[in-house]
């Protein structure tokens with residue numbers, strides 16, 4: 363249990379924090395720069411540079427209310443900087459299409475790629491109307507699958523998009539929640555040059571530390587767009603609350619938060635193992651369809667072998683009292699996304715329902731049939 367007040371209003375503990383502790387009492391009722399307090403941006407820049415492996419210029423770092431806020435600012439800016447549509451490889455984070463609709467003049471352009479298929483980079487650059495791609499949202503590791511793109515894809519994308527000047531919004535929300543630390547190399551940039559003009563980084567310190575409701579995110583904008591982003595953030599929200607800024611500082615400096623961050627990936631990986639073990643023991647035929655993530659806080663069940671109609675499956679689950687949250691269907695047919703934070707009792711019940719609804723592969727003649735039979739005792743707690 364974290365004591366929020368102690369975390370925010372603790373007394374100065376070392377010289378490094380002294381100036382910030384002073385500001386806690388005297389500046390927290392005033393506006394700060396729309397980007398945030400410079401000391402805290404500098405600290406955030408150091409954190410980001412550990413993930414992406416290149417130095418981050420603190421004057422390009424904007425503190426945001428979570429990563430969603432950063433994505434909205436990046437979309438709004440890229441819309442002004444280059445016309446065209448926004449390409450998002452599928453399957454993708456379910457909010458992207460809505461965010462594009464709200465903040466970008468272009469439309470969503472995507473290919474229905476099978477998760478794990480190599481990305482078609484020329485197609486990504488010309489997928490928009492009139493062969494124009496304004497920006498590509500590249501999410502690595504990816505939500506919903508929790509998969510990491512192979513090393514070199516980002517470099518190839520950056521290189522190939524140079525002639526068209528296409529912007530790349532690199533969403534690294536799960537870049538610090540890797541199940542195998544050796545995968546960190548797949549997230550890194552090979553050099554900082556693209557950060558001058560076309561590469562945008564978005565991330566979420568609240569997500570990487572397992573405190574998503576605290577809304578601590580960042581946007582790193584290209585050096586040449588700092589003024590534009592100062593303007594957009596000033597108009598959108600002014601600074602994020604100073605309480606959040608101090609909290610962000612503490613999250614990045616107090617060892618207890620760092621411990622929380624380190625434990626998160628281990629807990630998520632072991633939660634996947636437990637889910638898999640449960641399936642193997644109770645519904646072995648479904649176990650091979652629980653896709654193994656490499657990062658993040660979700661895993662997916664691939665039900666394409668058993669069901670060709672997501673809507674029917676959803677309805678059948680809902681008829682049994684399963685509560686399906688927005689985001690479970692995701693824009694990629696046949697995937698059910700599960701939070702790795704779910705309690706065992708919840709996922710065990712969900713698997714039970716799925717086992718009763720889906721016809722096992724063992725009976726191919728009955729494939730793609732959904733048994734839409736209400737359960738005798740509906741359960742309302744399950745969240746998919």
Ligand SMILES: Cc1ncc(COP(=O)(O)O)c(C=O)c1O
Nearest residue numbers: 428429430455501505535566579
């Ligand atoms: C890929 C991706 N980007 C952005 C976000 C938004 O993060 P935040 O909660 O910090 O706004 C999420 C949240 O689930 C996500 O999965």
